[in-house]
Amino acid sequence: MIKRIPLKSQSIIPRLDGITKDIKKLREINALSIVEFSDEQKGYFDIAKLRLRESLEGIFHIGAHILSRIEGGRTTEYKEIAKKLGEFGIIEKGFANNVLIRMAGYRNRLTHFYAEITSEEIRQILSEHLDDFEIFLSAIKQVLESPQKFDLTIE
Secondary structure (H helix, E strand, C coil), rough: CCCCCCHHHHHHHHHHHHHHHHHHHHHHHCCHHHHHCCCCCCCCCCCCCHHHHHHHHHHHHHHHHHCCCCCCCCCCCCHHHHHHHHHHHCHHHHHHHHHHHHHHHHHHHHHCCHCCCHHHHHHHHHCCCCCHHHHHHHHHHHHHHHHHCCCCCCC
16 A cells, blocks of 8 residues: 555645635625726726636645645646546546636636736626635535545645
């Protein structure tokens, strides 16, 4: 049996907390009128882009950390992290192959093509996809609560 390196809770829990705070703020921003959301003076659009990117970064940092503790799991490509989280049963495979891979692509868009992103695009994500973050958070909390089910340990 291969001795695996334990997950480091201090590498996961602060990121989970950060994602939770970001999603709460994004839900508050989504409740604003489209006029207020799009008002450049108020900056909600810019805040939403930043919080969304930070949340996505958190997801893939957590995923990479977990995968680094699994033989054959290491990868640095975000879409590959998404795929492998499904392959190793950390995240439901269909969710990983569809939603998480799209999230990885959007993280790249936010990072590299940020000038092309519109307020309508961000508003649609806030309206239709914040629950995807909750699904991810729930799956990771299950890993933390029962790491042995995933052949992992935690320190």
